[in-house]
Amino acid sequence: MFIKPEYDLIVVGAGPGGTSTAITAAKLGLDVLVLEKQQQVAMFKRCAEGFAIGALEELKLKMPRKCWRQEIDGSYIYAPNMKEFLIDLGQTSGYVLERRIFDKWLAEEAVKAGAQVIADANVYDVIKENDFVCGVKANFIGEEYEIRSKVVVAADGVESLTARRAGFPIVNNPILIDSGFQYELDGIELKDPRKLEFYISNSMAPRGYIWVFPKGESRANVGIGIVGNSTETAKRYLDDFIKKNDRFKKGSVIEVNAGAIPVGGLMKNMVMNGLVLVGDAAHQVYPIHGGGMGEAMIAGTIAGKVIWRCIEHNDWSESALSEYNTLWWEKRGNALAKSEKVREIVEKLTDEQLNMLADSLTKDDLMKIVGGNAAILTKALLRFGVKSLKKKILG
Ligand SMILES: Cc1cc2nc3c(=O)[nH]c(=O)nc-3n(C[C@H](O)[C@H](O)[C@H](O)COP(=O)(O)OP(=O)(O)OC[C@H]3O[C@@H](n4cnc5c(N)ncnc54)[C@H](O)[C@@H]3O)c2cc1C
Structure with missing residues (x-):
């Protein structure tokens, strides 16, 4: 019942990467099965739910109103000394989603496109013959x-x-994985519900940051990402921040989330005979802020098209599928690699150095640095920099 013995494409995982692949491939006419181990698509949320508009353009989909809680038009970014940068874009540039509803909507779109989605189906192995992956073993x-x-x-x-x-030779180096922890808090005070808040400090959040992503007038995801090999837990760092903050410390805890975020370790090769990696599985996350939903969706869209072409040409070998590597690196990989360089520099700075940097930057500089411009960052560092700092930080 439900599951056929054979499909063109099996997608393991109904997160945004999996469903975007399925939507694209099914629209092009492939027979697609999506298997999701949770009893319900998007039962667990491991996400601060921040989402920029761009990724949906790739899929040519219009997100229904039910998927988001809050429109966002900018952000407050804070240096360790609380120097504030207000980025006001003057118009909606993103959303804080209701992720469970969003992921479910994407699954519905996959079904609408002709794919079959099966929840409570845990894939525990692959079928491999003659060096080709040619199916999966699942428990439904x-x-x-x-x-x-x-x-x-x-x-x-x-x-x-x-x-x-x-x-597939996957290496998850703890140095390249952030450990995320978050409370969804209600009954709190927000600076401005249309603005995200980011607190950057290597002592408050080693290698990462603390975020406040509003979900209405008095509710927000308040969370933290820190380097995966930290001796202290992410929760401990976040609790320290909340304890010192009257706006948050009396809030109600609506939900608690934790999870790993692959903020580095981009892969040159993401395919093998009959297999393609998409989304977090391929470490396709923006290394500076850890956003991965949009990245997974863009990658899924590319993967769906390449797989369709390969099946049309009756060749899904590693070499044919590697068009996905080429297209993804052109569209996103090079930008992500640049932003990883920026992050590698910033993570070596002390709070004092971060403060000096913040004092010497304009808002425009900051936006360019977040966009992956390492040249502006190194120039600013050298402006106030000591030679030893140059050596230590820039190598
Ligand atoms: C604390 C935290 C906060 C974050 N905040 C943001 C944010 O604000 N914005 C943003 O863009 N990104 C954020 N991210 C990252 C984002 O959540 C991921 O990058 C994104 O979900 C990746 O999508 P994906 O489809 O690759 O994987 P996932 O969303 O992880 O989906 C994978 C799916 O595969 C299923 N699965 C796993 N194993 C099996 C199996 N054996 N069989 C069948 N199914 C299986 C899982 O149940 C899951 O549904 C955050 C991450 C964390 C941890």
């Missing part, structure tokens, strides 16, 4: 299934069991 409500396909997409998140079982 207590029953075992062996399902075959021409191509399998591993969109099963940062741990990607699918890629590992296929023998």
Whole structure:
């Protein structure tokens, strides 16, 4: 019942990466199955729900009103000394989503496009023959299934069991993974519900930042991302921040979320014979702010098209599928690699140096640096920099 023995494409994981792949491939006419291990698509939220408009343009979809809680038109960015940068874009540039509803809507769009989505279906292995991945083994409500396909997409998140079982050499170096922790707080005071708040400090949030992403007048995701090999927990750092902040410390805890964010370790190769990695599974996350939903959706759209072309040409070998590597690196990889360089510089700065940097930057500089412009950052560092600092930080 429900599951057929064979499809063109099996997508493992119904996160934004998986469903975007499925929407694209199904619209092009492929027979697509999406398997999701949670009993409900998007049952668990591991996300601050910040989302920039751009990614939906790739999919040519219009997000329904139910998917978002708050329109965003800018942000407050704080240096360790609380120097404030107000970025006011004057118009809606993004949203704080209701992620469970958003992911479910994307799954509905996949179904509308002709894909089949099955929840409570845990993929525990791949089928591999003659060095090609050609299907998966899954458990669906207590029953075992062996399902075959021409191509399998591993969109099963940062741990990607699918890629590992296929023998894909995934390395999750803790230095390149952020540890995220978040409270969804209600009954709190926000500076401006239309603005995100970012607190940058390597002592308050080593290598990361604290975020406040509004979900209405008095509710927000208040969270933190820190380097994965920290000896202190992300929760401890976030609690310290909240304790000192009258706006948040009396809030109600509506939800608690935690998860890993692959903020580095971009992969030159994300395919093997019959297998494509998409989203967090391929570390496709913006290294400075850790946003991965949009990245997963863009990658999924590219993957869906490439897989369709490969199946049309009857060749889904690693070499044919590697068009995905080329197109993704052209569209996003190079930009992400630049932003990783910026992050590598910033993470070496002390709070004192971050304050000096903040004092010497304009708002425009800051936006360019967040956009991955390492030259402006290094120039600013050298302006106030000591030679030893140059050596230590810039190498
Ligand atoms: C605390 C935190 C805050 C974040 N905040 C933001 C933010 O504000 N904005 C943003 O853009 N990004 C944010 N991210 C990152 C973002 O959540 C991810 O980058 C994004 O969800 C990646 O999408 P994906 O489809 O690749 O993977 P996922 O969304 O992780 O989806 C993978 C899916 O695969 C399923 N799965 C896993 N294993 C199996 C299996 N064996 N069989 C079947 N199904 C399986 C999972 O259940 C899951 O549904 C945050 C992450 C964390 C941890």
